[in-house]
Amino acid sequence: MHQIAIEEFxxxxxxxxxSGLDPAEAARRLLKEGPNALVQHKRENEIIKFLRQMFNLFxxxxxxxxxxxxxxxxxxxxxxxxxxxxxxxxxxxxxxGFSYLQQHKAEQIxxxxxxxxxHMAKVIxxxxxxxxxxAELVRGDLIMVEEGDQVPADARLVEVSGLKVNNASLTGESxxxxxxxxxxxxxxxxxxxxxxxxxxxxxxxxxxxxxATGMKTQIGRAADLTQAxxxxxxxxxxxxxxxxxxxxxxxxxxxxxxxxxxxxxxQNPMLSKLIFAIGIIVANVPEGLLPTVTLSLSIAARRMAExxxxxxxxxxxxxxGCTTVICTDKTGTLTCNRMEVxxxxxxxxxxxxxxxxxxxxxxxxxxxxxxxxxxxHLQQDDRNRYLGDPTEGALLVFCSRFQDVAAVxxxxxxxxxxxxxxxxxxxxxINNVEGKQIACLKGxxxxxxxxxxxxxxxxxxxxxxxxxxxxxxxxxxxFAGKGERVLLLAYREVAPRExxxxxxxxxxxxxxxxxxxxxxxxxxxxxxxxxxxxxAGVRVVMVTGDYQTTAIAxxxxxxxxxxxxxxxxxxxxxxxxxxxxxxxxxxxxxVLFARLSPEQKLRIVQALQRHGHxxxxxxxxxxxxPALKQADIGVAMGLSGTDVAxxxxxxxxxxxxxxxxxxAIKEGRTIFDNLKKSIAYTVTxxxxxxxxYLAFLLLGIPLPLTVMLILAIDLGTDMLPAIALASERSERxxxxxxxxxxxxxxxxxxxxxxxxxxxxxxxxxxxxxxYFSVLHAGGWQFGMPLAAGSGxxxxxxxxxxxxxxxxxxxxxxxxxxxxxxxxxxxxxSNFRLWLGIxxxxxxxxxxxxxxxxxxxxxxxxxxxxxxxxxxxxxxxILLLDExxxxxxxxxxxxxxxxxxx
Numbered sequence: 001m002h003q004i005a006i007e008e009f010x011x012x013x014x015x016x017x018x019s020g021l022d023p024a025e026a027a028r029r030l031l032k033e034g035p036n037a038l039v040q041h042k043r044e045n046e047i048i049k050f051l052r053q054m055f056n057l058f059x060x061x062x063x064x065x066x067x068x069x070x071x072x073x074x075x076x077x078x079x080x081x082x083x084x085x086x087x088x089x090x091x092x093x094x095x096x097g098f099s100y101l102q103q104h105k106a107e108q109i110x111x112x113x114x115x116x117x118x119h120m121a122k123v124i125x126x127x128x129x130x131x132x133x134x135a136e137l138v139r140g141d142l143i144m145v146e147e148g149d150q151v152p153a154d155a156r157l158v159e160v161s162g163l164k165v166n167n168a169s170l171t172g173e174s175x176x177x178x179x180x181x182x183x184x185x186x187x188x189x190x191x192x193x194x195x196x197x198x199x200x201x202x203x204x205x206x207x208x209x210x211x212a213t214g215m216k217t218q219i220g221r222a223a224d225l226t227q228a229x230x231x232x233x234x235x236x237x238x239x240x241x242x243x244x245x246x247x248x249x250x251x252x253x254x255x256x257x258x259x260x261x262x263x264x265x266x267q268n269p270m271l272s273k274l275i276f277a278i279g280i281i282v283a284n285v286p287e288g289l290l291p292t293v294t295l296s297l298s299i300a301a302r303r304m305a306e307x308x309x310x311x312x313x314x315x316x317x318x319x320x321g322c323t324t325v326i327c328t329d330k331t332g333t334l335t336c337n338r339m340e341v342x343x344x345x346x347x348x349x350x351x352x353x354x355x356x357x358x359x360x361x362x363x364x365x366x367x368x369x370x371x372x373x374x375x376x377h378l379q380q381d382d383r384n385r386y387l388g389d390p391t392e393g394a395l396l397v398f399c400s401r402f403q404d405v406a407a408v409x410x411x412x413x414x415x416x417x418x419x420x421x422x423x424x425x426x427x428x429x430i431n432n433v434e435g436k437q438i439a440c441l442k443g444x445x446x447x448x449x450x451x452x453x454x455x456x457x458x459x460x461x462x463x464x465x466x467x468x469x470x471x472x473x474x475x476x477x478x479f480a481g482k483g484e485r486v487l488l489l490a491y492r493e494v495a496p497r498e499x500x501x502x503x504x505x506x507x508x509x510x511x512x513x514x515x516x517x518x519x520x521x522x523x524x525x526x527x528x529x530x531x532x533x534x535x536a537g538v539r540v541v542m543v544t545g546d547y548q549t550t551a552i553a554x555x556x557x558x559x560x561x562x563x564x565x566x567x568x569x570x571x572x573x574x575x576x577x578x579x580x581x582x583x584x585x586x587x588x589x590x591v592l593f594a595r596l597s598p599e600q601k602l603r604i605v606q607a608l609q610r611h612g613h614x615x616x617x618x619x620x621x622x623x624x625x626p627a628l629k630q631a632d633i634g635v636a637m638g639l640s641g642t643d644v645a646x647x648x649x650x651x652x653x654x655x656x657x658x659x660x661x662x663x664a665i666k667e668g669r670t671i672f673d674n675l676k677k678s679i680a681y682t683v684t685x686x687x688x689x690x691x692x693y694l695a696f697l698l699l700g701i702p703l704p705l706t707v708m709l710i711l712a713i714d715l716g717t718d719m720l721p722a723i724a725l726a727s728e729r730s731e732r733x734x735x736x737x738x739x740x741x742x743x744x745x746x747x748x749x750x751x752x753x754x755x756x757x758x759x760x761x762x763x764x765x766x767x768x769x770x771y772f773s774v775l776h777a778g779g780w781q782f783g784m785p786l787a788a789g790s791g792x793x794x795x796x797x798x799x800x801x802x803x804x805x806x807x808x809x810x811x812x813x814x815x816x817x818x819x820x821x822x823x824x825x826x827x828x829s830n831f832r833l834w835l836g837i838x839x840x841x842x843x844x845x846x847x848x849x850x851x852x853x854x855x856x857x858x859x860x861x862x863x864x865x866x867x868x869x870x871x872x873x874x875x876x877i878l879l880l881d882e883x884x885x886x887x888x889x890x891x892x893x894x895x896x897x898x899x900x901x
Contacts, residue, residue: 002183002193017209023125054092119133122145122387155210157181157194165179204417247284254284320661321740323615323668325541328542330544334554340394340518341398343517344514366513369442375389428440449472449488451508454509461511482517486515487515537737541593582604583611601619633651673731673734684808709847713804713805723832773866795860798861799869849862888900
């Protein structure tokens with residue numbers, strides 16, 4: 001296939017190497033052959049995934065509880081233990097099923113996220129260049145690839161210009177290989193006249209005819225042999241697993257301990273001992289925690305997508321929440337990446353782009369070089385729109401005002417191109433212009449000027465004198481000082497050659513034509529975002545390949561630079577700088593890096609990480625990819641970013657706007673805070689659930705709470721409020737606080753103290769108060785046995801349950817905030833929370849007042865006064881927690897040390 005003549009190759013594919021396929025034929029082939037997409041890798045069996053949720057650590061404890069309940073029912077039938085067993089099995093099935101569904105839903109969300117990533121291909125159909133979804137490519141399509149692109153299909157090259165492709169994804173060879181239009185090996189993968197789907201274009205450009213798509217490509221065949229990549233555990237998951245192990249250990253130790261004590265030291269029936277063990281285990285296990293966390297993470301992922309930030313994995317959100325330094329590229333990130341020609345320096349004069357006094361001889365050579373030394377393409381239907389690099393596109397848009405660019409390019413065919421690279425910072429083309437071969441030069445002024453020895457004055461070439469250079473430098477500084485990107489254009493006639501190679505290109509003798517200043521304005525909202533991010537304790541450092549004066553100008557516009565004399569480090573200075581010196585320079589309050597190579601950007605990120613910083617890097621180009629990969633979190637641009645950059649990044653900004661980082665950082669911090677709030681609320685009820693069993697065992701009082709009511713709290717009344725806390729809006733000061741330490745635990749000693757030692761104790765006191773109040777009101781005295789069949793005991797159990805629910809309502813309201821006043825946050829600010837509270841109260845009232853449920857839960861109806869016996873304790877939770885937060889805001893040390901979770 002790759003060795004036959006190109007004419008025969010086209011004949012077999014029924015296509016043209018010049019104009020590609022007819023659009024109608026392409027549509028027919030797409031319908032017949034199917035989309036150019038890889039079949040999804042085989043996933044883990046859904047049944048196995050479901051069963052895994054049935055046998056996690058929490059589930060195993062509940063299975064044990066269910067088993068003990070079945071045993072108790074077998075020993076003494078008719079005592080209601082069968083209901084407990086069935087309930088526990090139901091809890092495991094519901095919990096596991098919920099977690100499975102949420103995990104499946106999260107996978108679907110992430111799959112839809114991947115589809116949101118722009119993945120287009122440039123294709124020539126019917127002689128017209130257009131962009132189409134890569135999935136719509138078919139065999140015979142004529143595609144165009146250039147630096148930064150991911151090759152969309154297997155194709156044979158018909159035209160190349162300095163094209164280099166990295167085939168590492170297929171061959172493991174990381175060194176980019178130069179491509180040709182002729183076969184170099186009998187083996188397809190080793191021949192350099194073909195490009196393959198999934199590989200990256202590192203330099204140059206080319207045109208190629210597609211001969212394989214989808215699963216018929218080389219990477220498609222490899223995909224059949226590749227197992228699905230395992231999902232990496234994210235930090236939040238690790239924290240949850242740590243907490244799960246901790247709580248489970250406590251539950252098992254307490255359950256087994258109580259059972260052994262009762263077995264050897266108490267005369268209770270074996271049934272009572274089993275019930276104690278079941279109750280202790282069930283009370284300690286927060287059955288609703290896992291589905292709550294799973295749903296919380298799903299909510300977070302959706303919110304990030306709504307904020308135009310696509311997170312490849314949730315770990316990135318967490319990392320962004322503790323980021324201390326953002327290294328940002330300038331072009332396309334801080335600015336619009338929409339270049340416009342603003343001013344020209346021609347004939348030793350500065351002209352604005354709207355200047356109507358430009359003479360023909362001043363523009364003639366400028367327009368020729370700008371049109372020919374250019375790889376962008378104007379849209380046929382709109383000359384103000386283009387495909388390609390924004391700088392080159394802006395040049396073509398400007399040229400189109402004075403001439404037919406397509407006609408000029410057609411009349412002066414390109415013979416060779418040396419593409420622009422980060423290392424050379426210039427581009428040279430050889431074109432046949434009116435029978436002469438002309439070298440056209442476009443590049444960074446400080447590099448390209450060294451290749452010029454003449455200047456075009458009034459249409460005539462004159463020696464480039466010191467006076468000319470001073471005028472050039474003055475114009476250069478003026479352009480760059482206003483934040484404009486500056487390019488130098490030059491040309492020279494060269495000796496004709498049949499074929500050209502890099503070594504044949506002239507290294508000097510060019511005629512300086514002029515400078516062009518193009519402006520890429522800052523994006524809307526970037527200045528405000530920079531200010532807010534800096535106030536959040538996050539440092540913003542500009543790391544750009546642009547000219548230093550341009551970088552400083554933009555930096556001042558958006559607020560990255562606020563001092564009169566920021567520390568400016570150029571690439572040439574950084575090359576000679578030791579690591580120790582670089583570390584020293586990074587201690588400066590404001591430091592800016594300009595004229596950098598990709599390797600130097602990478603080195604800066606590594607230096608910041610040596611300082612202990614959590615580094616985020618933003619970028620959109622191939623030259624940003626190494627730094628994006630090295631960063632703790634790489635952030636690529638979704639619209640203008642190259643495939644290489646997006647591939648290397650952990651997060652993609654779908655609107656290409658640096659300002660999107662602000663809500664993303666805020667979201668990262670909010671997720672961590674809200675999960676802590678939800679967990680603190682969830683575990684608090686463990687205290688009033690465990691203490692009744694200990695009191696019954698040690699004090700001999702009637703058991704105040706049944707296992708079924710514990711489950712009703714954990715999986716009924718408390719579930720929706722806990723989930724609703726995950727959608728709580730961030731506290732007012734969250735972006736005024738410094739980034740949290742990466743070592744900070746999701747569940748720490750202070751959180752446990754507040755939940756167990758403060759709120760949990762109040763709730764337990766409230767529940768016992770309500771319990772004993774009902775008993776004493778019915779004539780019971782401590783030590784008295786309750787008459788068999790008495791309705792007083794079930795009423796007291798209901799009062800105990802009602803007190804926990806009432807206190808948990810106060811607890812969830814207090815849990816809305818960790819530092820701020822509840823009044824500042826807004827008591828009614830979270831509609832979902834109040835909906836959850838409403839459902840909680842309806843469930844509790846149904847359990848208490850609906851008599852058909854009394855047999856199942858072992859309780860009885862209450863009067864209105866008995867329902868709210870615990871209101872002073874609930875009010876105490878709200879007021880004391882408000883006082884605690886007030887003392888934290890006043891920085892009272894012992895309160896901060898004990899309770900600032």
